[in-house]
Amino acid sequence: MGRLQKILIPFLGLVLAFCFYSARENFKPEMLKGKRVIVTGASTGIGEQMAYHLARMGAHVLVTARTEAKLQKVVERCRELGAGSARLVSGSMEDMAFAKRVVEAAEAELGGLDMLILNHVGKSYFSYFDGDVRHVQKLLDINFLSYVAMTVSALPMLKQSGGSIVVVSSMAGKVGFPFTVPYSATKFALDGFFSSLRQEFSIQNVNVSITLCILSFIDTENAVRAAADVLLMSPAPKEECALEIIKGGALRQREVYYKYALTKIPLLLRDWAAELLDYLVRQHYHVERPPAA
Numbered sequence: 001m002g003r004l005q006k007i008l009i010p011f012l013g014l015v016l017a018f019c020f021y022s023a024r025e026n027f028k029p030e031m032l033k034g035k036r037v038i039v040t041g042a043s044t045g046i047g048e049q050m051a052y053h054l055a056r057m058g059a060h061v062l063v064t065a066r067t068e069a070k071l072q073k074v075v076e077r078c079r080e081l082g083a084g085s086a087r088l089v090s091g092s093m094e095d096m097a098f099a100k101r102v103v104e105a106a107e108a109e110l111g112g113l114d115m116l117i118l119n120h121v122g123k124s125y126f127s128y129f130d131g132d133v134r135h136v137q138k139l140l141d142i143n144f145l146s147y148v149a150m151t152v153s154a155l156p157m158l159k160q161s162g163g164s165i166v167v168v169s170s171m172a173g174k175v176g177f178p179f180t181v182p183y184s185a186t187k188f189a190l191d192g193f194f195s196s197l198r199q200e201f202s203i204q205n206v207n208v209s210i211t212l213c214i215l216s217f218i219d220t221e222n223a224v225r226a227a228a229d230v231l232l233m234s235p236a237p238k239e240e241c242a243l244e245i246i247k248g249g250a251l252r253q254r255e256v257y258y259k260y261a262l263t264k265i266p267l268l269l270r271d272w273a274a275e276l277l278d279y280l281v282r283q284h285y286h287v288e289r290p291p292a293a
């Protein structure tokens, strides 16, 4: 190959890569103005912060979780922040009929849906797997099956609006960490279901985007209470995390990584140096270890 070609081909590659990336749309808060959005698990944590960001952007928000009193406060704050409208539906995602009812409420009260943000998680423990099979089953219902039920019910409306599904997952849905056995199983299931569904949408020309969010440790009250004593790392801020999730959904990105380097680098190691990653993860856990035999 001539010297010119040796230089020209990589150079053309770089130019093409630059064009591809610069052609990507930038996020603008106006993208959410007037959009009809469901946020699940919005009474606390990241879900609550997402509701506030959406309200500031002028979206119509429908929030859901079990605790009605907390949701009422979130709705009031959303109205103060400038939401197009704000409403709540309370109930438990253990019940698939409830998951369906939330979507029906959006249809009846908002006349359609532009974005479905699936974020809720059932309570679990952060310690060694205790062998409780029932708990795994219950957590699968709340963290996985209800996501499927809501997606199925919302799909006709999302197809009509060319809308988006945003699935909040975790690094624990891509890598096996200690102390998250039942939780991790539910998050891995989400990747399988939604990544496969995305492929089918592509083949069938279904204009509904699916964004899977891979999060590291975030400073929500529940997460800090459960894990801060054991994990030798500082959690990232929930407000910024919530905004990054909304941006990724609005831009119809395939996956969101937050914090970027904290999730992307371990994921590279996962495929190329799995044992090294497992070792590095264990170094970030403060646990009593039995003496070597």
Ligand SMILES: NC(=O)C1=CN([C@@H]2O[C@H](COP(=O)(O)OP(=O)(O)OC[C@H]3O[C@@H](n4cnc5c(N)ncnc54)[C@H](OP(=O)(O)O)[C@@H]3O)[C@@H](O)[C@H]2O)C=CC1
Residues within 6 Å of the ligand: 040, 041, 042, 043, 044, 045, 046, 047, 064, 065, 066, 067, 068, 070, 091, 092, 093, 094, 118, 119, 120, 121, 122, 123, 142, 168, 169, 170, 171, 215, 216, 217, 218, 219, 220, 221, 222, 223
């Ligand atoms: N915080 C972290 O470190 C990380 C979090 N994530 C993910 O981010 C998302 C949000 O996490 P985070 O904000 O920390 O969670 P929180 O524990 O703060 O909030 C969980 C939400 O889910 C609701 N919820 C709990 N049980 C049920 C139920 N049975 N039915 C309906 N709603 C329920 C809770 O409200 P109520 O009790 O009123 O029902 C609450 O609104 C989750 O998907 C989580 O997996 C991912 C990686 C790290």
Ligand SMILES: CC(C)CCC[C@@H](C)[C@H]1CC[C@H]2[C@@H]3C(=O)C=C4C[C@@H](O)CC[C@]4(C)[C@H]3CC[C@]12C
Residues within 6 Å of the ligand: 126, 169, 170, 171, 172, 177, 180, 183, 215, 216, 217, 222, 223, 224, 226, 227, 231, 262, 266, 280, 281, 284
């Ligand atoms: C490169 C590595 C050192 C990075 C390791 C990051 C690990 C340790 C991070 C990534 C995802 C995190 C968990 C998570 O997704 C959600 C929750 C729910 C909460 O209620 C209790 C805490 C828990 C279990 C987090 C614990 C810490 C995890 C495993």
